[in-house]
Amino acid sequence: MPLLVMKFGGTSVADLARIRNAAAKVKAEVARGYDVIVIVSAMSGKTNELVGWVNETSPLYDAREYDAVVSSGENVTAGLMALTLQEMDVPARSWQGWQVPIQTTSAHGAARFVDIPRKNLDAKFAEGFRVAVIAGFQGVSAEGRITTLGRGGSDTTAVAFAAAFDAERCDIYTDVDGIYTTDPRITSKARKLDKISFEEMLELASLGAKVLQTRSVELAMRYKVRLRVLSSFDETDETSGTLVCDEDEIMESKVVSGVAYSREEAKLTLVTVEDRPGIAAAIFGPLSEAGVNVDMIVQNISEKNYRGNEKAVTDMTFSCPVDQVGRARKALEAARDAGSISYETLEVDTDAAKVSVVGIGMRSHAGVAARMFSALADEGVNIKVIATSEIKISVLIDRKYMELAVQALHDAFELDKAG
Amino acid sequence: MPLLVMKFGGTSVADLARIRNAAAKVKAEVARGYDVIVIVSAMSGKTNELVGWVNETSPLYDAREYDAVVSSGENVTAGLMALTLQEMDVPARSWQGWQVPIQTTSAHGAARFVDIPRKNLDAKFAEGFRVAVIAGFQGVSAEGRITTLGRGGSDTTAVAFAAAFDAERCDIYTDVDGIYTTDPRITSKARKLDKISFEEMLELASLGAKVLQTRSVELAMRYKVRLRVLSSFDETDETSGTLVCDEDEIMESKVVSGVAYSREEAKLTLVTVEDRPGIAAAIFGPLSEAGVNVDMIVQNISEKNYRGNEKAVTDMTFSCPVDQVGRARKALEAARDAGSISYETLEVDTDAAKVSVVGIGMRSHAGVAARMFSALADEGVNIKVIATSEIKISVLIDRKYMELAVQALHDAFELDKAG
Structure with a gap:
């Protein structure tokens, strides 16, 4: 029987009424002839409650125990979803990570899939069960401890199951009805895309279109899992939402598919850095260790060179989220104090957007x-x-012009017009 | 190293502050040189929330999914307790049922222990972990599904671990500070017992002193696990609470240890029942199937016999909880309609207490x-x-005299005086 993976996020299973609504969508696919693997998140708010308890108990918590606690939210939804489906006469069974078993690495809180053996689920499908409801976001390590994949990991769980079970498609039900050419809050001309390639989706996701977790798109691209993003709050059919797929499937010839933005960016410039092999590593190594997400990097020739310095020097400019500026400054000053880098000044501009x-x-x-x-x-x-990258051009501009720039680019590339 | 089992009920782990309070008691035992197995219930209210969701989702729920959902409350507490102990520098690790694994029958919602293998926990103790925190109330079936033991099952989990790990004692922390000669709300002369035998505790528990789950006491008696009941809300030491133990350990020579009561009892009499072999089975079989908890049973010679009936007849009197009278009446009428029993009238007195x-x-x-x-x-x-039984005499009386009777008996047997 053809198989579909359907994933429902926290707002789509926020209460029993929404779980019923989601179950009705599952039942419709079963009626169309699919076996279905359903991946569920925790009811919205539940994971935050559990994380709050862990943080309050132990600020520097043991990640093994963190995972044991926070994974319980998905277990509850999985059982309730299975019961709801059974009430609708759909033969369903819930599965926690260790029962599948979803084998992961031991990197608690940020585990990666090792294997998802098909044996146990296949046996249940063979018995006549039509739906397997899987607790998302979790797995089990070789040591037999519960692991989690990090926040948003349920998308990744869905894609991994779609790959392991050769699913026809992986439908991600969320609270938006698809991927748009840009944020509709910025321009009403924003248009929902019918299809978008994995590569484009990756660039859009990492740039702030927070619909799909980046890792899940990477995984989908690698295993060629066709992803569909659609709303659990609308009536949906085979044509709803946006299909994220291989570019071979996309017939449209648009040069640009979307305009993305990131509002809270900072531009930092190290003025007069010694220009020698290894200087970039000496600067960005400590920043990475400090957890600063450096995005754009530009190396200029410093003005000083024109003034006839004996040593070769350069200016190094990079961008990062505004709320990481403090951490970046501290890491750079520490590196300077340790003698691994030298610079004259650090110029910080926190009024940027990308x-x-x-x-x-x-x-x-x-x-x-x-x-x-x-x-x-x-x-x-x-x-x-x-x-610039192969399929993306990004500019850092003054934040006050951000909306204007998005609107102008949306118009310039005629994104309001289909195909 | 000597080993102790400590069990904390729902009110003793109701929030993070109470979990810390419980953890401090565990740490004190570790400091005294014990390895400790801690059994935890769900934070109070959590299990009811989960059960409510299941019932609302599916009134005739699949017990496998019920168990998968409701067992999650204990998992959360187990992780939080392990984290709290770690914060107090006590090496601790949490264990869910399947991780131990706590092997049970497949009777979902009312599972029984099959085996608790020591291997995994022993290995952790050998590594230097001093505390294993176990999610109570749950286990795993041979099919790999999560099972639960029924409400109150955490007491039974505690006793089963104490038996499996040859614990020196099993301490049940709850919201009362021990077992009393009778309910202190009925007479202020009620006195806390230092020790009580398993047999007495069983009679007291089943009669309404709802401190320990009956099954846990039965299990403790079978495996000679010394149980101590004490309050998690008081300062406690080695002499706190009440020890439930083998009668060999009890030196006191009191004839009567306690006065128990049950307020909502009904007395039902089947008048003029045919007196033949198998009649008791024909009456009480259907009642048992209907879920009626028949308690006292008395068979009298019917007045009719004196009036010279050709057939031998008798009256059959029994008691059951008041809220089961309707069910009892229905079951008896159905049995009469089916012809398996006959009686003239069913007399019901719902104003009784035991x-x-x-x-x-x-x-x-x-x-x-x-x-x-x-x-x-x-x-x-x-x-x-x-x-009457070997160690108990029960009487059914008018409910309005219940308090008076308890006070009178407490005085008559001088239960306010120790030893």
Whole structure:
């Protein structure tokens, strides 16, 4: 029988009425002839309650016990979902991570899948069960301890099961009805995409379109799992939502698929850094250890060089989230005190935002950058930093121009028009 | 190292502060040189919340899914307790039922222990862990599904671990500070017992002194596990609470140890039942199947016999909780309609209460019954039904005299005086 994976996030199973609503969607797929693996999150708020208890009990908690406690939220939803399906005459059974068993590494709180053996679930499907409800976000280590995958891990669980069971598709039910060309709160012209490639979705996700966990998209790309994002609050059918798939499946020829943004960015510049092999590692190593998520990096020739320094020097500019500036400053000062780097000053600009255009069409179309820069220039938006990848161009700009820039780029690339 | 089992009920782990309080008691025992197995219940209210969700989802729920859902409350407490102990520098690890594994039958919702292998826990103790925190009330079936033992099952878990690990003692921390000669709400003369025998505790527990689950006392008696009942809300030491133990350990020579009562009893009499072999089975079989907890049973010769009936007939009187009278009546009428029994009328008296005196000393002391009956007669209390066992005499009386009867018996057997 063809198999479908359906994942319901916390708001989609927030209470018994919503669990019933989600179960009705599962039943509809069973009626269409699918066996279904359902992945559930904890009822919304429950994981936060459990995490709060752990933090209050033990600020530097043992991650093994953290995992044992916080994984219980998903177990409750899984059992309730199985019961709800049974009430609707759908033969269903719940599975906790250790029962499958979902084998993971021992990296508690951030575990990775090792294997998802099919044997136990296949046996139940063979017995006539039509639905296996899996507690998301968790697994079991080789030591027999419960592990969790980190927040948002239920998306990853869903994709991993879809890969392991050769699912026809992995439907991620959430509180939005798909992936948009940009944030509809910024421009009403934002349009829901029918399809988007894995690569584009990865760039959009990491840039702030927080619909799918990045890791789940990476995993889907690697195993070519077709992902569909759709709303659990709407009536849905086979055409609802947005399909995230291999680019081969996408017929549209748009150069740019979407405009992403990140509002709270900071630009930091180390002025007059010694320009020698290994200097980048000496700077960004300590930042990484301090947990600073460095995003764009630009290395300029320092003005000083023109003034005839005997030593080769450079300026190093990078961006990171505003709330990590303090940590970044501390890490850099510590590295300077330790003598591993030297710089004259650290310039910090906390008034930045990042805007990016993303599209696999860029690979074959020239002139995207020029069109982007001129659209911004037309609106008088100054660009602080530019960074490019194969399918993305990002600029750091003054935060006050962010909405304006998103709207201008959305218009410039005619994203309101389909295909 | 000597080993202790300590069990904390729901009110003793109701919130993080109380968990800390319980953990401090565990730490004190570790400091005294014990390895400790801690059994925890769900934080009070949590199990009821989960049971409520299950019932609302599916009134005739699948017991396998019920167990998967409701067992999660204990898992949360176990993890939090382990974290709390770690914060206090006590090396502790939590264990869910399947991790031990606590092997049970597949009777979901009312599972029985099959085996508790020592291997996994012993290995952890050998590594230097001093405390194993076990989620109470649960186990795992041979099919790998989570089972629960039924409400109050955490007491039984504690005793089973004490037996499996040859514990020196099993301490049950609860919200009362021990076992009393009778309910202190009925007479202020009620006195806390230092020791009580398993047999007496069983009679007291089943009669309404709801401190320990009956099954846990039975198990303790079978495996000679010394049980101590004490309050988690008081300062406690080695002499706190009441020790429930083998009668060999009890030096006191009291004839009666306690006065128990049960307030909501009903007396039912089947008038003019055919007196033939198998009639008791024909009556009480259907009652048992209908879930009626029949307690006292008395068979009288019917008045009719004196009136010269050709057939031998009798009257059959029994007691049961008042709220089961409807069920009892239905079961008896169904049996009469089916022709398996016959009777003239069913007389029902719902104004009864049961009062019992319990004591292992009765075995060797005559005259306890006479002393009891005369104490009641002195107060003008009429006796409806009498039932006796080796260490207990129970009477059914009018409910309005219940408190008076308890006080009179407590005085008559001088239970306010020690030893």
